[in-house]
Amino acid sequence: MTTVEPSDAISPSGRSAISPPDKGLQSERTSLSFVRTSLSILGLAVACLRWLPPFGSVAMIGPAIAAVLIVAVTIYERRSRSSRLELFAREKATPALGMGAVLAVSLLVLAASGLWILVT
Template sequence: MPAVQVTDSGLQPERTSLSFVRTSLSILGLVAACLRWLPSSGFVALVGPAIAGTLVAGVGLYEHRTRSVRMTRFADEYAAPAVGAGAGLAVSVVLLSLSGLWVLMR
């Protein structure tokens, strides 16, 4: 069997990292938009967005710190999906949705 020549210089993990950054910034924008609920709903309405913002900031920090390790692993053909980071972003979207529903039902 002939040896496989790797032609990708690591652009795939870079694109994945950039997509996490874009998604994180979008969610943080939604967290900032939730501040409009503060006058009418009080501070309780900001519990979900505060937790979501903290979670997204943690995912961003994790993404930044592990980017070089993931790129090295990808170059060595040992890539693992970033399931934890994706799950953290998904949980933050669910928290924002639930807080929005709570404000609307109140």
């Protein structure tokens, strides 16, 4: 952890000269967490393949939809990472609520398909 000396805190113009030590790492961690979560959900969708023999191809509708959503989130995440880093550097970044919502929907689709398999 770095310490800030009082002489370093104010520039000659009277404004604060302290720059944040984080140069986009927070945004990078967020991006990596989206990728990690996406891979986990995709792994769960692949694990649903064990339902294929006893229940047929109808059991794969939910996991297939979830897999498509996850691949879409991953592609969007890779393409928008640089623009989000720029926005973060200019302190104009907004939360990635859309990607989080798509991840949540994919989990709900997987859960609903799993419940449907258990009920039928």
